[in-house]
Amino acid sequence: MAVTINTLREFKEKGEAFSVLTSYDATFAQVVSEAGVDVILIGDSLGMVLQGNDSTLPVSLDEMVYHTACVARGNKGALIMADMPFMTYGTTEAALENAAELMRAGAHMVKLEGTDWMKETISALSERGVPVCAHLGLTPQFVNKFGGYKVQGRDERAAEMMIEHACELENAGADVILLECVPAPLAARITQAVKAPVIGIGAGADTDGQVLVVHDMLGITPGRKPRFVKDFLAEADSVQGAVEAYVKAVKARTFPAEEHTFKA
């Protein structure tokens, strides 16, 4: 049966963890959805892992639409979430037009990076039938404001602010919250504070779902490996087997383990 936003809500209610992986093409979409991944994210991480850029900023809407359509053709029942690239939701009008392109290409939900300034835009999208995931914490489109890829929400003031923003964005209409690179105790507090399913990456084991970039979980990303990444292909004999092991580990909450987690 196809995964919908209701399936994710049911997972949260039952306390069952769900798995998310990025994919950018039809073949990977088929492999990961057949292996039991619940949500496929067409991340703007494709700007780094496919295009070789040093950030996600150069990715265009047309590129995201193209990759979303490719994923939609290969997908076997996962919920498809597509990233809105840098500055394509800088105004509500732009967000409505650009989200429509992604939904027409086959997305079931769009993901936006930011904080309370997105409230009006999220309400407008939600009221017009576009489910939204609000991405908080280390939001890679803000790398130049952050001065690098750094763990967010480490001091109490920043942590309180992130909790407040998650609640405000949920009240504005966000259906899912995604937390990237935040201390595990803060991610647990946010997961408790909101009714919406919370997906984590580098956010500890207590969020409702987990996401990884598929290249990272297959151990093929060149360069420094972030703390929260695990190479599942190292102990599997095929890509399919590695994805199945990832799904199993997420469901059993054995991934992420202590060594993949930021404590504070």
Ligand code: KIV
């Ligand atoms: O672009 C992406 O792949 C993402 C994940 C890292 C969450 O946003």
